[in-house]
Amino acid sequence: MRRNAVKRFSFKVGLLVLFAGFGFAEPEIFKRYGIKVLEERNLGSLRELLIERGGKKMLIYMSEDGRYLLIGALVDAKTGKNLTKERYREINRVDVSKLPLKEALRITFGKGSKKLIMISDPDCPFCRKAHAYLRNKDVDLYVFLFPLDIHPEAHTKSVKILCSEDRVKAYDTALSGGEVKADRCKDGEDRLKKHILVGQIIGVSGTPLFIREDGIRIEGFNLRELENYLGGKR
Known part of the structure; x- marks a missing residue:
């Protein structure tokens, strides 16, 4: 089992132990385990809780009696x-x-009819x-570079792109290999x-990350979601 999977499993088990036998009206329990309730919604027989623990947000659901x-989904x-x-x-x-x-970096493909923000790493294969793919779309693309540690040359390449006289052309060159x-x-x-800093504020954990004009995220090179947003070929 991967380390991250173990952490997620441990966290979930910890939550199960935490809430077993306790009602929601026990705020000191949340404090003891470092859990903060950010938002609560009544769904009828269930309550939806948006919680935060260790800087991570998570949705959980609780029965009305808190037992x-x-x-999960x-x-x-x-x-x-x-x-x-x-x-x-x-x-x-x-x-x-x-x-x-x-x-x-602002890049206009086609008529640029749809605005799309992209968090990109020049050495990320899915960014490439x-x-x-985006070359064949009508999209007004705004690119923020976010070199990942797993790509040791990406930081230097990103700096060189931003030092170039024609940064858009340099980015295109880098993404073309x-x-x-x-x-x-x-x-x-x-x-x-x-x-x-933009990527850190947004909470980027991997690239590419896309943000639609309405603020909705598209994680990774999710072709179906991009197609739904951008439409077919121009």
């Missing part, structure tokens, strides 16, 4: 909708108006696939710090 706890039996997934989309919605889009010719510079380092 039983459900950790809640599905509407009539429609088949994953209600938990939909709630997470709303909870994690990004306020696009607060993003410093003027700092991003996404870039090739070419070499960016520019030298590293202080301005590029400073620009990259701003890009990385």
Whole structure:
């Protein structure tokens, strides 16, 4: 079992132990285990709780009497909708108006009819696939660079992209597997710090990450969700 999976399992078991036999009206229990309730919704026979523990947000469901706890996806039996997934989309919605889009690399493909924000790593293989895919769309793309530690050359490449006279062309070269010719510079380092800060504020854990104009996230190169948002080929 992977380390992250073990942590998630331990956390869930800890929650089960925590809530067994306790009602929701015991706030000192939450304090003892470092759990903060951020939001509560009454769903009838269930209560939905948005909790935070160790900086991580999580949805859990509790029976009305506080005795039983459900950790996992809640599905509407009539429609088949994953209600938990939909709630997470709303909870994690990004306020696009607060993003410093003027700092991003702006690339217009086609007519640029749809705005899309992309968090990208120049050495990320799925970022490269996404870039090739977006070429055939009508999209106004705003790119923030977020080099991941697992790609040791990505930081240097990102700085060189931001040091280039034509940053959009340099980004396209990097995502196409070419070499960016520019030298590293202080301005590029400073620009990259701003890009990385955007990713940290959003809570990026992997690339690519897309943000629609309405603030809804698309995690990874999710072709179906991108198609639903951007439409077919131009």
